Amino acid sequence: MASKAFQIDMIATAEWRDFLALTKPRVLTLVVFTGLCGLLAAPQAIHPVLAFTAVLCIALGAGAAGALNQWYEADIDAMMARTAGRPLPAGRMDRQTALHFGVGLACFSVLLMGLAVNLLAAAILLVSILFYVVVYTVWLKRRTPQNIVIGGAAGAFPALIGWAAATGRVDTLPVLLFFLVFLWTPPHFWALALFINPDYARAGVPMLPAVAGQRVTRLQIMLYTVPMVAAAVAPWPLGLTGALYGIGASLLSAVFLLIAVRVGLSRETDPKKMKPERQLFGYSILYLFIIFGLVVADKVLA
């Protein structure tokens, strides 16, 4: 058996992979992609080096928020199978190191964005980090089943930041993209929460299925999908995008709505048999990637 001193030293010398894991790399892909699309969809182009820096800052900021989230939620993470292997609950890193890493990365990303790109993009980046850490993680997540509704705003910021980095201002299209991601978050996470409900319930996180029941959750998924579809299609009739985006977004949103209705009407209680719920969760990720890809494609082809 390893000595106590060795165990302590192993925690003090956490591997670089553990620091990477703190940043939630899988979440980062969507954040970086939406940020990049916001930047590329903007009417003004910026120097490629500055564009790269802006996307890097978005990634670092999101990584910092993820690290601070894991620092605060180590106790919850230890209770859920999905998160028990993370560096803190698994005992591969101490909490103070995670806190220092998160705060340092957050300060660095905001400062770099402000100095290299522009102050507006830096300000929105700072707001998004604080929103995710303070409003979502510390304030809402353990208190209300509507936690991810408000918390979803944090994930909606990257497109706005990308656009602000390129133009120095905020316009209608990125605001609609913000609302699209904001309204997409509840159906996306509640679909997941439906089939991993026991995990959240065990950790004491008031996710909607655990608090209000599955029927209410299914209804809420349908209710949030309607304004989400409106936000996704709106740029076309408003003249902010062309037909390529408009037709693509309409078709993709129709499929989203169809699956959401199937989830809404289902009365399945066995997580293993929840096929529409798993479909909705998987499709929602693909949906967001393609919608944002279409925004850029539409601008390039216009």
Next chain:
Amino acid sequence: MSFTPEEQKEIQRRQKSRALVTALILGGMVILFYAISIAKML
């Protein structure tokens, strides 16, 4: 604190890997800051 040779080896491996990644990140930052300075001058 005293460690067995295996424990010492594992700690040194971790320290080396972290130092290497830190050096790579710092090197990347130097290149990035240089590129940003040039881009801002254009």
